[in-house]
Amino acid sequence: MKLMMTKRNKYLLTGGLLLLTATPSFALFGIGDIVFDxxxxxxxxxxxxTLESQYKMLQNNITHFSLKQQWQTTLNAMKNANVGNLFGETSGMSIALNTNSPSxxxxxxxxxxxxxxxSTSTYLQGQTPGSAQLxxxxxxxxSDSISPDxxxxxxQYRGARTQNVxxxxxxxxxxxDSSDGTNTEVEQLNLLNAAEAQKMSEMQSQGVLQACLASQMTVANMQxxxxxxxxxxxxxxxxxQRSTNNVSAANESNTWQTYIP
Structure with a gap:
């Protein structure tokens, strides 16, 4: 009996080794249509x-932030300019400062x-370019060209800021917003693009103001x-004139009276 059990064990061991050394694709339990690869x-x-990792990544992308309000800032509204006009001396100034109105x-x-x-124009006709008067x-x-612009x-800036509020x-x-509807990856990318577009518009508007400041500085520098x-x-x-006309006390009779002091 002991000898028979030993042979049986040998057969099982041999079969197991054959199973381990089999080709990648083989039949199980002798049944040809069940194959394990x-x-x-x-x-x-x-x-x-890989699919599980991608799913978790997508799931994280659509998870909303619940504490976004801690980043929120306030857009300061610009006060409309109201220039006094007691005798018509600033006619149109308030309109010019608050709206896009070149006229x-x-x-x-x-x-x-x-x-x-x-009469000043007539006087200036006799002057040459480079003179103090011209x-x-x-x-x-x-200044008359730059300042109205x-x-x-x-x-324009005030009016556009009001329109863009x-x-x-x-x-x-x-x-x-902390809801799921505005926290998808595509929605967030769209919001980023919109923010960049608004930033570009603001930079262009401020660029006009900076050009105006540079123009005014040019006129001020000219003055x-x-x-x-x-x-x-x-x-x-x-x-x-002092070198040509002696003004010392000893030569009072020769004092030149028309020079600029």
């Missing part, structure tokens, strides 16, 4: 693991500035430069 099984497990800007600038009279006229003409730029608030509301040049010219003229 270890290679295909391992590939299937790998695919299922109101031109009217306001003309009403609030000193005009060059006809330099002053050039500054006035540059700057008034319009300010009005609804769009800005809507975007902010959706960005900080300061002309004033400095005029001072130097006056000092040189006075020095020349």
């Amino acid at each position: 270890p290679t295909s099984y391992a590939s299937l497990v790998s695919q299922l693991t 109101a800007s031109a009217t306001a600038w003309t009403a609030g500035t000193i005009k060059v009279s006809g 330099s002053q006229l050039a500054m006035i003409e540059a 700057c008034l319009t730029a300010v009005g 609804t769009a800005n608030n809507t975007l902010a509301s959706q960005q900080f 300061q430069r002309n004033a400095a040049a005029q001072d130097l010219n006056t000092a040189a003229f006075v020095q020349q």
Whole structure:
């Protein structure tokens, strides 16, 4: 009996070894239509693991944030400009500063500035470019061109900011919404694109204002430069006249009376 059991064990051991050394695809229990392929099984497990990882990633992408409000800021509204106009001296100024109205800007600038009279124009006809008088006229003409445009730029910015309040608030509301509907990956990407578009519009609007500031600084620099040049010219003229006309006490009879002190 012991000998028979030993042989049986040998048979089982041999069969097990044959099973382990079999080809990747083989029949189970002698039934030809039931086949086990270890290679295909391992590939299937790998695919299922990958799908599970992708599913978890997608699930995380649609999970909403519940504490978005901690990032929310407030859009400050701009107060409309209200310029006093007691005698018509600022006619159109309030409209120019609050709306996109080039005509109101031109009217306001003309009403609030000193005009060059006809007699002054006649006097200036005898001057040459580069003279003190024509330099002053050039500054006035540059300012008359730039300043109305700057008034319009300010009005455009104020008007556009007021018009954009609804769009800005809507975007902010959706960005900080914590529901699932606005927290999908596609929705969040759309919101990012919308925010970038709004940022671009704001930068372009501010670019117009910056160009206006640069223009105004150019006119202001022209005025300061002309004033400095005029001072130097006056000092040189006075020095020349003092050298030519002795004004000391010993020569009072030769004192020159028309020089600029």
